Amino acid sequence: MAEIVLAVAASHAPGLAGLYEGAPERTKADVDQMYGALEAEISAAELDALILIGNDHLANSKVLEYPDFLVGMAKEHTGPFEWFKPWLNCRDYSLPGRPDVAEALLAGMAKRGIKFFGRRQNLRFDDNLSIPTVLCNLDTHGVPVVPILQNCTVPPIPDQRDCYAVGQALGDLIENDLPDGMRVGLFGSGGLSHEPGGKRYFFIDQDFDDWFLGLLEHGDHEKLLNEVTPERMERSGEGGTAELFAWFVVLGAIGGRSCRRLGYTAYDNFKCGVGAVRWEMSD
Amino acid sequence: MGLEAFNPNLVCHELIQDLKWDADLRAEFENDPASVLDRYPLAPDERSAIDAGDFRALYDMGLHPYLGGQFARLMYGNAAGPAATRAVNRLVASLTGEERNDDRTTT
Numbered sequence: 001m002a003e004i005v006l007a008v009a010a011s012h013a014p015g016l017a018g019l020y021e022g023a024p025e026r027t028k029a030d031v032d033q034m035y036g037a038l039e040a041e042i043s044a045a046e047l048d049a050l051i052l053i054g055n056d057h058l059a060n061s062k063v064l065e066y067p068d069f070l071v072g073m074a075k076e077h078t079g080p081f082e083w084f085k086p087w088l089n090c091r092d093y094s095l096p097g098r099p100d101v102a103e104a105l106l107a108g109m110a111k112r113g114i115k116f117f118g119r120r121q122n123l124r125f126d127d128n129l130s131i132p133t134v135l136c137n138l139d140t141h142g143v144p145v146v147p148i149l150q151n152c153t154v155p156p157i158p159d160q161r162d163c164y165a166v167g168q169a170l171g172d173l174i175e176n177d178l179p180d181g182m183r184v185g186l187f188g189s190g191g192l193s194h195e196p197g198g199k200r201y202f203f204i205d206q207d208f209d210d211w212f213l214g215l216l217e218h219g220d221h222e223k224l225l226n227e228v229t230p231e232r233m234e235r236s237g238e239g240g241t242a243e244l245f246a247w248f249v250v251l252g253a254i255g256g257r258s259c260r261r262l263g264y265t266a267y268d269n270f271k272c273g274v275g276a277v278r279w280e281m282s283d
Numbered sequence: 284m285g286l287e288a289f290n291p292n293l294v295c296h297e298l299i300q301d302l303k304w305d306a307d308l309r310a311e312f313e314n315d316p317a318s319v320l321d322r323y324p325l326a327p328d329e330r331s332a333i334d335a336g337d338f339r340a341l342y343d344m345g346l347h348p349y350l351g352g353q354f355a356r357l358m359y360g361n362a363a364g365p366a367a368t369r370a371v372n373r374l375v376a377s378l379t380g381e382e383r384n385d386d387r388t389t390t
Binding site: 057058059062063064082083086087124153154155196197198199201234238239 | 285286289291292296297300303304306309347348349350351352353355361362367371374375378379
């Protein structure tokens with residue numbers, strides 16, 4: 001029986017690396033504090049595998065054949081993908097993969113009636129994996145990663161209840177299908193409010209972000225599932241805020257756990273509300 | 284302006300994703316966009332909108348906004364700083380119908 005020993009979630013945005021130097025000092029301090037806390041949590045967890053769930057951003061599959069969940073099965077994950085480098089302005093990185101865990105995810109989800117797709121080649125990673133990697137130093141810590149890139153933007157989109165159900169299946173799979181003693185971490189990567197490519201490109205809805213983080217801290221999953229709907233997310237940023245579906249996968253996998261806000265910052269040039277949380281897994 | 288008009292069949296999606304993924308094609312597009320556009324079976328109004336940089340029209344035809352933002356960068360500059368700022372300004376101006384002179388250095 002494997003165990004989920006770590007569950008965290010945090011925003012990604014290219015500007016967190018690419019525009020960091022030009023950000024206000026207070027913003028930089030907030031970013032350092034949040035991602036530094038995440039790094040410490042991840043490092044201390046001594047993970048055998050970190051399953052990172054994040055928006056694919058239409059980076060790996062054509063619109064006409066778009067999977068809802070795509071698992072990175074490579075032995076090594078490298079990034080960022082060439083075209084995104086000018087946005088991110090971060091170091092190149094290499095992370096160890098866990099092809100065995102990736103295969104277990106595909107087989108175990110199929111057994112549970114959920115279609116995951118997989119790719120053995122290196123995926124094209126943008127800020128979804130690159131920001132957590134370089135801000136939490138996943139590469140220097142040698143954390144083995146299994147990325148699950150999900151469809152947050154191409155209709156029909158798996159909604160909060162679909163993603164929560166996928167998370168429940170994932171939690172069951174980790175507990176029952178992965179090897180005894182394996183220490184697994186979950187990282188929901190994406191959000192908070194933002195509207196990439198829309199009229200409100202620089203819009204951040206701080207009220208929404210605070211409300212959502214508060215709901216997580218309150219811990220009532222049914223309330224989250226009832227109120228954080230696609231329509232509500234779209235009002236706070238079309239085509240971007242829905243990245244929070246990754247956080248619902250984590251919620252489904254871990255069930256009712258207390259949640260702590262690690263920080264939040266809203267700097268308009270990041271074009272994204274930036275926040276981070278951790279769930280208490282030793283309750 | 285969200286996904287309500289989204290049309291997965293729009294050929295422009297394939298063009299944008301190919302440009303993102305293929306550096307050689309991207310270089311060709313930067314030097315001679317017409318030669319690249321001619322190879323895609325774009326509808327006449329789709330091609331006209333691309334030639335005019337009319338993102339509003341492309342969105343109304345069903346262009347996915349996320350790829351619209353990236354198309355602006357492919358057309359007007361991808362590098363963080365002035366190029367990306369120009370791309371964002373052109374995109375937002377087209378979508379809103381209002382000139383935009385935001386001079387923030389963006390990415």
